[in-house]
Amino acid sequence: EAEVEVAGMPVTLMDTAGIRDSADEVEQIGVARSVEAARRADVVAMVVDASQGWTEFEQQVFHQLLGSEGEGARPAILVINKIDLASADQVSVPDEAMGRFRATVHACAQRGEGLAELASAVADTVMDGEASMEGNQWAGTQRQVEALQLASRALRNLQETMAMNLPYDLWTIDLREAAYALGSVTGEEVTEDVLGSIFSRFCIGK
Numbered sequence: 001e002a003e004v005e006v007a008g009m010p011v012t013l014m015d016t017a018g019i020r021d022s023a024d025e026v027e028q029i030g031v032a033r034s035v036e037a038a039r040r041a042d043v044v045a046m047v048v049d050a051s052q053g054w055t056e057f058e059q060q061v062f063h064q065l066l067g068s069e070g071e072g073a074r075p076a077i078l079v080i081n082k083i084d085l086a087s088a089d090q091v092s093v094p095d096e097a098m099g100r101f102r103a104t105v106h107a108c109a110q111r112g113e114g115l116a117e118l119a120s121a122v123a124d125t126v127m128d129g130e131a132s133m134e135g136n137q138w139a140g141t142q143r144q145v146e147a148l149q150l151a152s153r154a155l156r157n158l159q160e161t162m163a164m165n166l167p168y169d170l171w172t173i174d175l176r177e178a179a180y181a182l183g184s185v186t187g188e189e190v191t192e193d194v195l196g197s198i199f200s201r202f203c204i205g206k
Helices: 025-040 056-065 115-127 136-163 168-186 192-201
Strands: 002-006 009-013 044-049 076-081 101-106
Touching (some): 002 115, 009 115
Parallel strands (some): 044 076, 076 101
Antiparallel strands (some): 002 009
């Protein structure tokens, strides 16, 4: 997760890589949380590898997040990455999926190509009202509410993780998320030193 500014607007980027079928219980929890995060997002950027094309995997993710299964899905942008390895024109996206994306961006993340176009597409989505902003005062209050909801979810997830006796390293994910969320409400900066102190007392990794 990272905080950036796009066209003067504060934006939180969240990487939900790892959405796939798995028989591993721990991995299933991670996948479920990634899906939940994507469904909460104001804008979803679906990244497709140009060298691999639109495969059955992309089709499954699309239906899960943006298709009939993705109830209340947010505006979406298609990002065709790794255009240094293959032409974006070789990626054949089904019509039903293509019609769901408000913009398509060709990119090469390794070389930084297409990032400005992606930022512009996100900004246009907001400015067009598809991902609305109601004004600074409302936005500030809304961010606080969302931060508290995020902290609450993270702590519930932590309870589940502890109850299932899952590895300690998984605890840190939820602890960190809750701490940062609460810090954004109180205005207190949660530094790595503070987190390190918390984690060291529980003898768990960062």
